[in-house]
Amino acid sequence: MKLSSIVSFLVAFAPALAAQQPDRLPDTYVLTGTVRDARTGAPLPDVSIWPMAKGWGAVTDSAGRYELRWRGRAVWTFIVRHCGAQNLATFQIDFFRESSLQHDVSLTGEPRPCTNEDRLPWSVDARDTTRFRGHYKYSWEGGGWLEDCDGSSYRPDWDSKLAAQLSRRQKREGQITFVRFLGRLAPDNLEAPAGTFRMSFPGPLFLVNTVEEVRDAGKDDCR
Numbered sequence: 001m002k003l004s005s006i007v008s009f010l011v012a013f014a015p016a017l018a019a020q021q022p023d024r025l026p027d028t029y030v031l032t033g034t035v036r037d038a039r040t041g042a043p044l045p046d047v048s049i050w051p052m053a054k055g056w057g058a059v060t061d062s063a064g065r066y067e068l069r070w071r072g073r074a075v076w077t078f079i080v081r082h083c084g085a086q087n088l089a090t091f092q093i094d095f096f097r098e099s100s101l102q103h104d105v106s107l108t109g110e111p112r113p114c115t116n117e118d119r120l121p122w123s124v125d126a127r128d129t130t131r132f133r134g135h136y137k138y139s140w141e142g143g144g145w146l147e148d149c150d151g152s153s154y155r156p157d158w159d160s161k162l163a164a165q166l167s168r169r170q171k172r173e174g175q176i177t178f179v180r181f182l183g184r185l186a187p188d189n190l191e192a193p194a195g196t197f198r199m200s201f202p203g204p205l206f207l208v209n210t211v212e213e214v215r216d217a218g219k220d221d222c223r
């Protein structure tokens with residue numbers, strides 16, 4: 001085939017080839033919605049919309065509205081709570097081609113009144129002094145997990161100061177780092193429904209308050 005024929009062919013089919021190329025996915029997404037009472041339709045304020053295993057979330061305003069931003073492609077499960085650790089509902093969002101998404105929630109039953117002891121499920125403050133002493137085991141699948149010296153496993157708080165230090169140390173599959181920190185176990189003991197996002201490693205989310213030590217693992221770490 002002559003060069004001129006090849007060029008003519010490519011020019012003629014360029015639009016069709018371009019149409020087959022995948023669209024560029026958004027870098028960030030915005031998820032909005034309203035939480036209402038399923039019986040009366042009344043908006044419900046102060047309801048937490050919590051991305052599973054994340055150290056942050058959104059709270060509905062006086063009109064029951066919430067808004068949160070998400071970065072990167074993902075399919076994620078969200079927990080709906082109102083005070084305490086009781087799950088009122090869960091839902092799944094597929095962050096894909098559309099940068100703006102909406103998901104409204106209808107709750108059955110009346111949420112109990114909040115008390116002074118209640119706080120957001122992802123919050124951490126000076127009261128949180130549960131000590132972790134053990135290892136972080138890196139894996140390219142899911143990022144890795146924490147394993148206490150007693151053998152218990154936890155999900156790392158990837159929105160904490162500890163996460164920044166661990167991320168800098170991720171160099172090879174199976175790499176082990178010794179860590180000590182203070183924090184609290186988040187009330188997220190929820191197994192994601194079948195067919196939805198599941199964490200690669202078991203255990204609750206360990207929220208971080210104060211990082212005490214991060215270093216290479218040693219043979220006497222847990223003695």
